[in-house]
Amino acid sequence: MVFLHSYAILKSKKELRLFSPGQVNQLKPMLSRYDFAVLDKVPEDSLVTFIISTYGEGEPTDNAVELVNFLKDEALELSDGGSTLPNLRFSVFCIGNSTYENFNTIGKLVDQRLEDIGATRIGICGIGDEDKALEEDYITWKDELWLAAETQMGWQNGVGVHSADFELNINPKLDAERIYLGELTESDLTGSRVGFQDPRMLFTSAVIKATDLFQDRERNCIFAEFDITASRMSYETGDHVGIWPVNSDADINRLLRILDLESKSDQVFDVKSLDPGLAKVPFPVPTTYSSVFRYYLDISQLTPRQTLEGFIKFAPTDRARAFLEKIGVDKDFYQKEIAEKCFNLGDVLLTAAGDSLDPTSSSYTHWNIPFERIISASSRLRPRYYSICSSPRMFPNSVHVAAVVMKDRPHADSKVVYGLTTNYLLNLKRAVSHEDIIRDPKQPIYSLEGP
Ligand SMILES: Cc1cc2nc3c(=O)[nH]c(=O)nc-3n(C[C@H](O)[C@H](O)[C@H](O)COP(=O)(O)OP(=O)(O)OC[C@H]3O[C@@H](n4cnc5c(N)ncnc54)[C@H](O)[C@@H]3O)c2cc1C
Ligand SMILES: Cc1cc2nc3c(=O)[nH]c(=O)nc-3n(C[C@H](O)[C@H](O)[C@H](O)COP(=O)(O)O)c2cc1C
Numbered sequence: 001m002v003f004l005h006s007y008a009i010l011k012s013k014k015e016l017r018l019f020s021p022g023q024v025n026q027l028k029p030m031l032s033r034y035d036f037a038v039l040d041k042v043p044e045d046s047l048v049t050f051i052i053s054t055y056g057e058g059e060p061t062d063n064a065v066e067l068v069n070f071l072k073d074e075a076l077e078l079s080d081g082g083s084t085l086p087n088l089r090f091s092v093f094c095i096g097n098s099t100y101e102n103f104n105t106i107g108k109l110v111d112q113r114l115e116d117i118g119a120t121r122i123g124i125c126g127i128g129d130e131d132k133a134l135e136e137d138y139i140t141w142k143d144e145l146w147l148a149a150e151t152q153m154g155w156q157n158g159v160g161v162h163s164a165d166f167e168l169n170i171n172p173k174l175d176a177e178r179i180y181l182g183e184l185t186e187s188d189l190t191g192s193r194v195g196f197q198d199p200r201m202l203f204t205s206a207v208i209k210a211t212d213l214f215q216d217r218e219r220n221c222i223f224a225e226f227d228i229t230a231s232r233m234s235y236e237t238g239d240h241v242g243i244w245p246v247n248s249d250a251d252i253n254r255l256l257r258i259l260d261l262e263s264k265s266d267q268v269f270d271v272k273s274l275d276p277g278l279a280k281v282p283f284p285v286p287t288t289y290s291s292v293f294r295y296y297l298d299i300s301q302l303t304p305r306q307t308l309e310g311f312i313k314f315a316p317t318d319r320a321r322a323f324l325e326k327i328g329v330d331k332d333f334y335q336k337e338i339a340e341k342c343f344n345l346g347d348v349l350l351t352a353a354g355d356s357l358d359p360t361s362s363s364y365t366h367w368n369i370p371f372e373r374i375i376s377a378s379s380r381l382r383p384r385y386y387s388i389c390s391s392p393r394m395f396p397n398s399v400h401v402a403a404v405v406m407k408d409r410p411h412a413d414s415k416v417v418y419g420l421t422t423n424y425l426l427n428l429k430r431a432v433s434h435e436d437i438i439r440d441p442k443q444p445i446y447s448l449e450g451p
Contacts, residue, residue, distance in 0.1 A: 032063040036070040040078040044087050047122055047149060052110050053095035058102025068106060071113040084118035089153065093126035093141050095134065104128070123148035133339075135304050136331055165279035166372040172270035172286045179268050180284040182246070182295035183451040203231040204451075210429035213402055220405040222425050225390070229397040237391055241399050242383030245421035248444030250359050251300055252293040255346045259374070260366040265290040271375065282380045289371070294447065297378040300420050303345045305334045307377040314369040316353060323352040341414040345378075357415065359442070384421040407440075418444050 042048055055061055060068045070076060076083050092114070094107020104127055111125040126141025128134045149155040184202070205226040213221040226241070235241075256262045266288050271281045283296035293299055309328035315321035327334045338348060350357055353365035390400035405426050406419025427446045429435075 032066055034067075036067055037077065037079045039085055039088055040080050040082060042088055044089065045153065046089065047153065047155075048088060048090045049145070050090065050092045050107075050110055050114075051095065052092060052107035054100070054102060054104055054106040058100075058105035060106045064106065064110075068109065071110060071117075076117065085114070086118045086120075088114070088119035089122050090114050090119050091122050091124075091126075091141075091145050091148075093128060093138060095128040095130065097130040099131050122152055133335070135306070139306070139331075164370070164372050165274055165376045166281060167272045167274055168370070168372050169270040169272065170267060172268065174268065174286065180287040181291045181451060183284065203228060203233065205231070207428050207432050208398055210425070210432045212429070219407070220426060222403050222405060222422070222429050223400065224403070224425055224429065225395075225398045225400045227398055234396075235388055235392055235399060237388060239388045240385040241388055241401060242385050243401075243421055243425070244383045245381065245424045246294050246446055246450070247297075247299050247381070247420070248418070248423070248446050250444055251344070251346060252290060254350075254359065254364075255293055255299055256289060257362075258346060258349050258364050258367055259369060259371070261289045261371070269371075271372070279376065282375065282378075292375075295450070296381055297375070298381045299346065299378065300344050301379070302339060302342060303348050303377075305331065305338070307345075308334075308338075308348060310373070310377060311349075311367075311369055314367055314373070316365050316367055319354055320349075320352040320365070320367075340411045342408075342410055342417045343415075345374075347415070407443075416442065 039048070050067075052064060053061055078085070092107055092111040094104035094111070096104035096107065107127075108125065111121070115121055123145035124141060126137060126144075128137040128141075146157065150157070205228060208225040208227050210222060210224040213223045215221070228235075253262070256265050268286050268288055270286045273279050273281055283292060287296070305327055308324055312321060312324045312328065315324055327338065337343075337351070341347070343351065347357060349367050350364065353367070355361070355364050386401035386403055388399045389402055390398065403422050403425050405422040406417070407423075408417045408419075409415075410417060423444050424446050426443070427448060431448050
């Protein structure tokens with residue numbers, strides 16, 4: 001399947017494949033690398049899928065600007081000199097948020113313009129609304145696309161996310177290789193993995209100072225100053241700085257325990273992609289289980305319904321299997337029991353097996369999910385953005401941010417959800433100001449050592 005994603009052409013496989021969150025994230029930076037003038041060369045038996053989000057006030061993301069300009073150009077010229085795409089079979093899934101006035105403007109524009117220039121839409125234009133249920137919007141669009149690809153293009157359903165993308169080698173030759181314990185690689189720095197275009201834009205910064213701007217029983221607002229002296233960065237007040245979090249000790253240890261990896265947490269392994277055109281290993285290797293969970297994969301966010309469906313065959317008990325099967329077929333059950341309670345992967349696996357969510361509990365049912373499946377099912381940990389509130393004229397060598405520490409109970413029945421980066425900043429603030437007092441005993445603790 002050809003999958004042009006806010007994102008990229010993969011390869012022509014007459015097989016439908018379900019993309020895991022990790023794969024979708026890896027595809028993101030690639031859209032800007034294509035020459036759209038050759039869209040007239042895409043074979044008619046291929047399908048090009050665009051996943052397009054809208055930002056700003058109805059604007060494209062940086063990596064989609066070229067595509068949008070290309071499609072909007074009245075004098076658009078393709079590689080053969082023509083201006084129409086009768087060969088192209090396409091589908092668009094739009095990602096936006098209905099609280100914005102220009103809801104999904106860019107995705108809708110791409111969809112409309114492709115039709116205007118003669119391309120054939122397969123399935124429906126998907127309208128994803130982050131404010132409601134983005135994953136369910138995606139599933140509806142994808143199911144329609146699957147049906148249309150079968151009927152209009154004669155494709156067959158493939159194995160998709162249920163087949164392995166990676167192979168783990170737990171006895172790698174270590175030779176002179178370094179072991180990655182949270183560091184980023186050259187390709188992280190040059191943007192092919194995480195979307196940064198300029199290596200100078202990624203910088204390990206020391207916290208100069210961090211204090212509370214205000215705090216009450218419910219909230220903290222942290223003011224933090226980061227040293228950028230050696231970074232060669234310049235900035236304007238109001239620019240956004242991305243801060244990369246790490247996962248909390250409690251989430252890491254619990255998941256290691258559930259997956260029966262606790263005793264192997266520092267074991268070094270290598271990972272190989274079984275199909276590098278489709279799935280790239282989302283973190284540098286060789287590495288260790290605990291490094292992957294601490295630094296590289298997002299293990300704190302809501303687990304998508306499709307991911308859980310893929311774990312049915314690894315359920316350790318009948319009860320756990322029945323729970324995951326119900327999630328797979330009953331989106332209301334998923335919404336009530338998982339989404340509204342803000343369950344991350346660890347929470348769901350414990351609940352499915354009937355184990356306690358109490359972090360002090362030590363008896364967990366082990367889930368024998370191959371680690372390569374966990375990699376496929378997870379997104380890469382990503383930075384969160386903060387508006388710079390310092391003035392470059394007064395502070396050319398530091399950026400200052402103010403962050404409200406997130407601690408939500410989104411639903412009466414849900415657990416308290418601690419925002420990852422903001423609570424990491426809270427830990428950093430405590431460390432730099434030598435505070436010992438933790439007001440909330442459940443507040444996550446983060447290891448502040450590391451690369
Ligand atoms: C351009 C831009 C500028 C910004 N500037 C600022 C700024 O100056 N100051 C500031 O404080 N913030 C700012 N933000 C917001 C900031 O980027 C973060 O989104 C915010 O701090 C929360 O990040 P976090 O990692 O702590 O929370 P996350 O871990 O990302 O969680 C955020 C929310 O997601 C939900 N969530 C988390 N886990 C789950 C789960 N398991 N299930 C369901 N829901 C879950 C919860 O509602 C939670 O509150 C800005 C955002 C953008 C896009
Ligand atoms: C600063 C900002 C501006 C946004 N503007 C719009 C908008 O104009 N229209 C819209 O539909 N969604 C808008 N959104 C919502 C994003 O499209 C939404 O968060 C989406 O999930 C982003 O997906 P991505 O991170 O995968 O690109 C905006 C989000 C942010 C943070």
